[in-house]
Amino acid sequence: MKKIAIVGAGGFGREVKMLIENINERESQFEIVGFYDDKEYKGDINGVPYLGKIEKINEVDYQLGVAISIADPETKRRIAESITNQNIEFPNLIHPSVIIGQDNVNIGKGNIICAGAIITVDIEIEDFVILNLSCTVGHDTKIKSYSSFMPTVNISGEVLINEGVYVGTGAKIINLLEIGEYTIVGAGAVVAKSLPAKCTAVGIPAKPIKFHE
Numbered sequence: 459m460k461k462i463a464i465v466g467a468g469g470f471g472r473e474v475k476m477l478i479e480n481i482n483e484r485e486s487q488f489e490i491v492g493f494y495d496d497k498e499y500k501g502d503i504n505g506v507p508y509l510g511k512i513e514k515i516n517e518v519d520y521q522l523g524v525a526i527s528i529a530d531p532e533t534k535r536r537i538a539e540s541i542t543n544q545n546i547e548f549p550n551l552i553h554p555s556v557i558i559g560q561d562n563v564n565i566g567k568g569n570i571i572c573a574g575a576i577i578t579v580d581i582e583i584e585d586f587v588i589l590n591l592s593c594t595v596g597h598d599t600k601i602k603s604y605s606s607f608m609p610t611v612n613i614s615g616e617v618l619i620n621e622g623v624y625v626g627t628g629a630k631i632i633n634l635l636e637i638g639e640y641t642i643v644g645a646g647a648v649v650a651k652s653l654p655a656k657c658t659a660v661g662i663p664a665k666p667i668k669f670h671e
Contacts, residue, residue, distance in 0.1 A: 459489045462523035462549070465512055465537060467493040467503045471527040475504060477551055477572060478525070484554040488523065516543045523549045526568060529588060531604040531622035531640060538568065538586055538604075548586070566603070578615075596633065608645070620655065629664075 462478065464471050471493060478488050492507035493499070494515055499508035515524060524546050528534045538548075548568030552558075556571050559579035565571075566585040574592035577583070581595055584603040589595070593607045596615035605623040613619070614633035623637050626645030631637065638655030643664060650663040657666035 459486055460523050460549070461491050461521070462488040462525060463491050463494055463509060463515070464506075464525050464527050465494045465515070466527040467495040467497070467499060467508065468527075470529055471495070472504050473572070474525050474527040474551065474570060475506060477553055477570070480553055480573070481551065488549075491522070494524075512537060512540070515541050515546060518543055518545050521545055521547070523547050524568075525549070525551055525570060526586060527570065529606045529608070529624070531606055531624055534586055534606070535604045535622060572609075584621075602639075 464474050475490060478490055481487055490506055492509040493503050494509050494512045496511050522545060526534055526537055528537060550565055550567065550569045552571045553573040555573045557576045559577060561579040563577055563581045565583045568586040569583060571589045572591045575589045576594045578597050580598045582600045584601065586604050587601050588606040590607060591609040593611045595613045598616040599613055601619040602621040604621055605619050607625045608627040610628050611625045612630045614631060616634050617631055618636040620637060620639040622640040625643040628645055629643050629647045631649040635649060636652045638653055640656045641653050642658040643649060644660035647660050647664040648662040653659050653666065657669045659666045
């Protein structure tokens with residue numbers, strides 16, 4: 459089995475531990491060695507050791523897979539770029555229940571795809587993307603790195619999701635649209651028109667209510 463550590467010991471990190479355990483129930487692939495988190499913990503976290511702050515990953519002297527279980531895109535990007543240790547790799551964690559089409563689906567590295575997700579055909583997912591519980595991704599969609607989708611997000615076909623987009627629980631994105639980089643889509647929103655970069659958009663239909671750096 460490959461040794462793996464989880465970055466982030468919060469709620470989603472503990473769910474990622476569960477995801478890895480579900481993968482191992484189907485086929486033993488990973489040995490969870492512990493959590494890294496900049497918040498210091500004493501003792502175990504749900505039975506798994508706390509290994510120290512994230513910077514300690516660069517001191518690891520053996521082959522180690524790392525799962526970055528951080529939903530915030532900017533934080534996730536910063537952590538990924540800070541890990542320069544050549545012993546570290548970033549495996550994809552895909553729940554056994556996920557449905558993935560056989561035609562032209564390309565998935566990069568470090569992605570976390572949770573139970574119930576459906577990914578159809580002619581889709582590209584870059585690196586460090588989170589698709590949380592029961593998300594759906596329609597045909598001819600491209601999702602760029604560091605984007606995060608909370609449970610039950612629906613993405614229709616032919617959508618371009620640029621880098622670092624965050625989409626809240628239950629939001630829906632209509633087909634033939636583009637979401638600008640580092641934009642936030644609020645929970646329950648329905649995106650019926652393309653959205654610019656670095657805005658927060660809410661409502662039905664979703665409209666930008668503010669812009670941010």
